[in-house]
Every structure is written in C-alpha cells, then in structure tokens.
Amino acid sequence: MPTASLADSAWTDAITKLGNSFGAVAIFLGILLVVFFAAGRATGRLTRPLAIGVFLGPAVLLLIVGLVAPLVRTVYLSFYNDDSTRFLGGKNYGWALTTDSIHQVLLNTLLWLVFAPLAATGLGLVLALLVERMRYQALYKSLIFMPMAVSLVGASIIWKFVYETRDSSQQQVGLLSQLAISLGWRHPPNWILSHPLNNFLLMAVMVWVQTGFAMVVLSAAIKAIPDEVTEAARLDGARGLKLFWFVTVPMIRTTLVVVLTTVMITTLKAFDIVRTMTGGNFGTQVLANEMYSQSFVQFNVGRGSALAVILFLAVLPLVAYNIVQLRKERETR
Amino acid sequence: MSTQPATVPSKAVGAAEATGSAAVRKSFSSPLGSVFVIAVTVLWTIPTFGLLATSLRPKQAVAASGWWEIFVHPQLILSNYHTVLFDGGFGVSAGMMPFLVNSLAISIPATIFPLVLAAMAAYALAWVRFRGSDTVFFIIFALQVVPLQMALIPLLQLFSGGAHLGGLTIIPAFDLHGTYVPVWLAHTMFALPLATFLLHNFISQLPRDLMEAAVVDGASHFKIFRSIVLPLCTPALASFAIFEFLWVWNDLLVALTFAGGTPEVAPMTVRLAQLSGSFGGRWEVLTAGAFLSLIVPLIVFFSLQRYFVRGLLAGSVKG
Numbered sequence: 138m139p140t141a142s143l144a145d146s147a148w149t150d151a152i153t154k155l156g157n158s159f160g161a162v163a164i165f166l167g168i169l170l171v172v173f174f175a176a177g178r179a180t181g182r183l184t185r186p187l188a189i190g191v192f193l194g195p196a197v198l199l200l201i202v203g204l205v206a207p208l209v210r211t212v213y214l215s216f217y218n219d220d221s222t223r224f225l226g227g228k229n230y231g232w233a234l235t236t237d238s239i240h241q242v243l244l245n246t247l248l249w250l251v252f253a254p255l256a257a258t259g260l261g262l263v264l265a266l267l268v269e270r271m272r273y274q275a276l277y278k279s280l281i282f283m284p285m286a287v288s289l290v291g292a293s294i295i296w297k298f299v300y301e302t303r304d305s306s307q308q309q310v311g312l313l314s315q316l317a318i319s320l321g322w323r324h325p326p327n328w329i330l331s332h333p334l335n336n337f338l339l340m341a342v343m344v345w346v347q348t349g350f351a352m353v354v355l356s357a358a359i360k361a362i363p364d365e366v367t368e369a370a371r372l373d374g375a376r377g378l379k380l381f382w383f384v385t386v387p388m389i390r391t392t393l394v395v396v397l398t399t400v401m402i403t404t405l406k407a408f409d410i411v412r413t414m415t416g417g418n419f420g421t422q423v424l425a426n427e428m429y430s431q432s433f434v435q436f437n438v439g440r441g442s443a444l445a446v447i448l449f450l451a452v453l454p455l456v457a458y459n460i461v462q463l464r465k466e467r468e469t470r
Numbered sequence: 471m472s473t474q475p476a477t478v479p480s481k482a483v484g485a486a487e488a489t490g491s492a493a494v495r496k497s498f499s500s501p502l503g504s505v506f507v508i509a510v511t512v513l514w515t516i517p518t519f520g521l522l523a524t525s526l527r528p529k530q531a532v533a534a535s536g537w538w539e540i541f542v543h544p545q546l547i548l549s550n551y552h553t554v555l556f557d558g559g560f561g562v563s564a565g566m567m568p569f570l571v572n573s574l575a576i577s578i579p580a581t582i583f584p585l586v587l588a589a590m591a592a593y594a595l596a597w598v599r600f601r602g603s604d605t606v607f608f609i610i611f612a613l614q615v616v617p618l619q620m621a622l623i624p625l626l627q628l629f630s631g632g633a634h635l636g637g638l639t640i641i642p643a644f645d646l647h648g649t650y651v652p653v654w655l656a657h658t659m660f661a662l663p664l665a666t667f668l669l670h671n672f673i674s675q676l677p678r679d680l681m682e683a684a685v686v687d688g689a690s691h692f693k694i695f696r697s698i699v700l701p702l703c704t705p706a707l708a709s710f711a712i713f714e715f716l717w718v719w720n721d722l723l724v725a726l727t728f729a730g731g732t733p734e735v736a737p738m739t740v741r742l743a744q745l746s747g748s749f750g751g752r753w754e755v756l757t758a759g760a761f762l763s764l765i766v767p768l769i770v771f772f773s774l775q776r777y778f779v780r781g782l783l784a785g786s787v788k789g
Binding site (some may be wrong): 149154155160188192201211281288289309311348349441457460 | 475503504506507508509510511514515516517518520521522524532533534535536537538550553556565567571572574575576578579583584586588589590591593594595598600604609611613614615616617618620621622623624625628633641654655656658659660662663666690691692694695696716719720721723726727729739742743747753756757760763764767768770771772775778779
C-alpha cells in the first residue's frame with residue numbers, strides 16, 4: 138500500500154531527525170561536562186580567570202557574534218544599495234519616508250500601534266475588574282488567556298476561517314459572513330478584501346491574543362492595591378465608576394502603562410498575522426512584514442536594513458521604558 | 471462570599487489584600503458585568519472551537535456547510551488528520567509529519583542551549599565577580615532592546631558566507647545549509663539576553679552563607695554550580711524553559727529566515743503560513759494542520775499554567 142510505505146518513511150525520517158536533535162544536546166552537555174571536569178581540577182592563580190572564561194565566555198561570544206556585530210552591520214548596510222556594493226548615504230531612508238506605498242505601510246503600522254494595544258489593554262482592564270467577583274473565575278481567565286499560548290500563525294488561520302467569504306449563491310462557511318446574513322445583511326462583502334476594514338479585522342487577531350495577557354497582569358495589580366486605600370475611598374463615598382476612575386486606575390497606573398507598551402512592542406514587531414492572512418496585499422502591509430519582504434523576497438538588503446533600523450528606533454523608547462519600570466518594580470519589592 | 475466587615479484590625483496581610491480587592495470587586499458587581507464576561511469568554515473560545523470542529527468533519531460536509539452544522543448533523547471523523555500528516559494533498563508529496571518533527575527537533579535543543587549557557591553566565595556575573603562584571607551584566611541586560619529584525623540579514627550572511635575583515639577570514643563559511651544548526655544558533659543567541667537577565671535575578675538571590683560555606687569546604691565554582699546552583703534554581707529554570715520552548719515552537723520569523731521552507735528543516739509554523747497563503751480552499755485539511763500545531767502549546771498551557779504564566783509575564787519584553 139502506498140500510504141503505508143509513505144508513513145513508514147515518515148517515521149524513519151522522524152527517528153533520524155529527533156536522533157540528530159538529541160545527539161546535539163548530548164554532545165553539548167558532554168562537552169560542558171568534560172570542560173567542567175578539566176577546569177575544576179585547575180588550582181592556583183589560574184582558577185578564577187579560568188572559571189570566568191568557561192562560565193561567561195560562550196554567552197558573551199554568542200552575543201557578540203549574534204547580536205552586537207549584526208546590530209552594527211545592519212546600520213552599516215542600511216546606507217548601501219541592494220547588494221551592498223555602492224554607498225547611498227541616506228537614500229534608503231529617503232525612499233522609506235517618501236514612497237507612496239511605504240506611506241501606506243507606515244500609516245497602517247501607526248494604526249496598529251494605536252488601536253490594537255488600546256483595545257487589548259482596555260478590554261483586559263474591564264475584564265480584570267469584572268471577573269474578580271465571579272464564580273469559576275479561573276475558568277474564564279484560562280479561556281481568555283488561552284490564545285496567548287498558540288502561535289500567531291495558528292491564530293491567523295483560526296481567524297482567516299472566521300472571515301472566510303463565499304459567493305452569496307453558496308452556503309457560507311465563515312462565521313462572520315453567516316452572522317451578517319442571519320442579522321439581515323443579504324450580501325456581506327469579502328471581508329479580507331475590503332479596505333480599510335481588513336486592517337481592523339487583522340488587528341482583531343492581535344487583540345484576541347493580547348487581551349488575556351492584559352487581563353492577567355492587571356488583575357494581579359488590582360489585587361495588590363492595599364486594603365486601606367480602597368477602604369478610605371469607600372468611607373469618603375466613592376463607589377462604582379468613581380472608585381474605579383479616581384482610585385483603582387491611579388493605583389495601577391504604572392502597570393497599566395507597562396501592559397500598554399508591552400502590547401505595543403509586540404504589535405510593532407509582529408509580522409506573522411499580516412503575512413499569514415493577506416501576505417501584505419489589499420492595503421494591509423505593515424512595517425515588520427515590509428522589512429521581511431524587502432530583505433528576503435526582493436533581496437534588497439539596503440532597504441530591508443533601513444526598515445529594520447526604523448523599526449528598531451520605534452521600538453527602542455518603548456522597550457527602554459519597560460525594562461526600566463520592571464527593574465524599578467523589582468528593586469522596591 | 472464573605473460578608474465580614476472589612477475593618478476588623480489585626481489581620482494577616484494576605485487576608486487584608488483579599489478584602490481590599492473585595493471592596494473593589496463589590497463596587498463593580500452587577501449581573502450585566504457577569505453577562506459581559508461570559509459573552510467575551512464565549513466569543514474568545516468559539517473561533518478555536520470552530521477550527522477543531524471543522525478539522526473533524528468529512529471533506530464534503532466542510533465544503534457544503536459551516537461547522538456549526540455539527541450540532542444538527544454530528545458526524546465526526548479523524549481521517550483529516552491522517553491526510554494532513556501523511557498524504558499531504560497540497561501538491562507536495564509528504565504531508566505535515568516532517569514539519570511536525572522539525573518543530574520538535576528545533577525546539578528542544580533551542581530551549582536547552584540558551585538555558586544552560588545563560589545559567590552559567592548568570593552564575594559568573596553574580597558569584598564569580600570580577601572588575602567590570604557589573605558592566606557586562608548591564609550590556610547583556612540592555613541588549614534586550616534589540617529587535618530580532620536588526621540581526622537577521624547579517625546573521626544569515628554570516629551563516630552562508632562566513633565573516634571577513636578586509637582580506638582576513640575571521641569566521642569561515644560552514645556548510646550548514648539544510649541542517650538545524652543555523653536555527654538552533656539563532657534562537658540561542660536571541661534568547662541569551664532575557665535568559666541571563668532572568669536567571670541572574672534568581673541566582674543572585676541565593677543565600678550568601680550557603681555559597682561561602684561551599685567555598686570554605688573547598689568546592690570549585692564548577693562543583694558549586696552543578697550541586698548547589700542548578701538544583702536550587704529549578705523553578706526559575708522551569709519557567710524559562712517552558713516560555714522558551716513555546717516561543718521557539720510558535721516562532722515564524724527566525725524559522726522562515728534560517729530554515730527556509732523545505733521539509734528537511736522547516737517547522738510547522740512555516741508550512742502553515744505557506745498553506746494559508748497558497749491554498750485556502752481545503753479547509754478540512756488546513757484546519758487539521760493548524761490544530762495539530764496548537765495541540766502542544768495547549769497541553770503545555772493547561773497542564774503547566776502557573777509556570778507558563780510566570781515565564782510569560784517575565785518574558786513579555788523578549789526579542
């Protein structure tokens with residue numbers, strides 16, 4: 138039977154590959170053990186430098202080769218032409234800031250950067266407040282947090298199926314079209330093709346993924362508000378929305394901003410959703426995917442590098458703010 | 471629900487916190503709120519359920535009607551999974567199986583390598599202190615701001631052509647094409663700043679007395695690392711391992727850049743992204759493939775939720 142032999146070779150293939158993979162881990166750990174054993178026997182003045190070299194050397198070397206040097210090289214490449222043979226000065230940046238198609242990309246990216254994080258954080262905050270007093274809250278929290286565990290590719294396919302549209306003569310298989318029809322909209326559009334709506338439909342995937350994250354972090358922050366604060370506010374007559382707006386929100390402001398910036402960073406860097414759902418077509422392209430396309434589809438190393446640098450500059454203040462906040466939090470604890 | 475007045479003094483801190491949030495909670499209690507939460511939960515779950523339901527329906531049924539029909543005509547099969555794993559049917563001879571294997575073969579070493587190397591680096595920075603160790607730690611810590619995109623092109627050039635300075639070859643070109651090595655290396659490099667930072671936080675908090683006692687007993691740094699640091703760090707190591715494993719399993723960018731799209735090396739995410747772009751029509755197979763890639767993260771998530779959430783919150787600024 139042909140399928141049986143195919144399955145058979147698939148299993149052989151699997152055993153070989155996993156064998157290689159475990160072999161690599163075994164060799165890695167084996168080398169470390171030997172080095173540890175040998176270096177551990179050293180005595181005298183060499184002991185400390187040797188220990189530092191063995192412990193710190195591999196990580197530092199990999200970081201220099203894998204991050205520091207490439208960082209410098211990408212900046213360098215961004216001033217050169219597509220195959221890095223001719224110096225262009227700032228032309229690649231000029232191209233990125235003046236070309237119409239890239240304007241659309243930057244505009245979309247800005248739209249993502251504003252809408253998706255605000256929606257995810259806002260919804261997460263409301264859910265965090267509401268879910269706390271419900272029975273079975275762990276169940277709701279798990280289910281809302283669950284999308285965070287799956288890949289953005291998987292999430293995109295899930296939602297692509299929701300947005301699937303067929304000719305109106307056929308039965309719809311996509312949930313959104315079916316809903317629209319049952320609500321009385323006879324001929325719903327092909328969602329993925331309708332600009333500018335499609336941008337928001339793609340952002341909905343990011344909101345779907347990130348809301349659970351926002352909810353869990355904010356829920357923990359709300360739980361940490363000291364008793365005296367809310368009690369005093371209640372004695373002063375604060376209730377409901379007032380208590381929320383003037384007590385809860387100011388008390389968790391730092392966490393709120395960290396959540397917002399974290400989702401912003403993820404949003405800026407994510408290219409998976411656009412790549413999987415539209416491939417950047419139909420007016421949905423964003424910076425991270427354009428960077429990938431320029432570098433690895435068009436093979437224009439100069440432009441790709443310039444876009445990477447722009448992305449880096451956009452992310453830099455957000456990440457810097459975030460890690461400073463996280464460090465502060467850790468120090469006060 | 472506790473109806474005790476929240477003003478009773480001399481209470482444990484934990485209880486005080488609980489009533490503090492209870493006060494907040496009470497102020498927002500309304501049946502409308504509960505309805506809202508339940509509605510969001512349902513809305514959040516339905517798309518995934520639709521994917522699962524579709525993957526279990528026969529081909530003709532999927533083509534003819536929406537997945538919600540299973541409530542009317544429940545007819546569930548598993549053959550889509552066999553098809554997608556072994557038959558392909560997408561114009562390639564092999565199915566999803568090699569890609570599933572690649573995902574595992576990439577993720578396991580790409581979790582272990584950075585974990586071990588970062589633990590070693592963190593130990594050296596915390597306990598074998600030397601002049602400049604604070605500076606080194608700060609630089610590693612600061613490298614977290616570099617997005618992956620900044621390193622992709624040069625790293626790819628390095629893996630294919632080696633590194634040269636003037637006419638001098640610093641790193642020769644290894645023929646790594648068609649192996650997992652570039653993907654493992656790239657993931658290891660990109661994981662190191664966060665891993666070192668997190669493990670340093672943990673390792674530097676180990677009791678000083680314990681470390682000094684071990685030194686007095688004549689233990690070498692290597693002995694201390696193996697027999698004291700690693701065992702005591704298990705919770706931190708587990709959190710990071712779970713985070714990194716899922717990060718690698720779910721990654722598309724690094725895989726697409728360093729593994730290409732062939733069944734020899736590419737993981738499931740790459741294959742699914744290809745299929746989604748080139749072939750949207752056969753939903754019964756695409757949904758089965760997508761659900762296959764979700765099974766591992768979902769199992770990890772539901773069985774190790776606490777570690778997962780902890781690791782994820784700590785790692786939310788990664789790469």
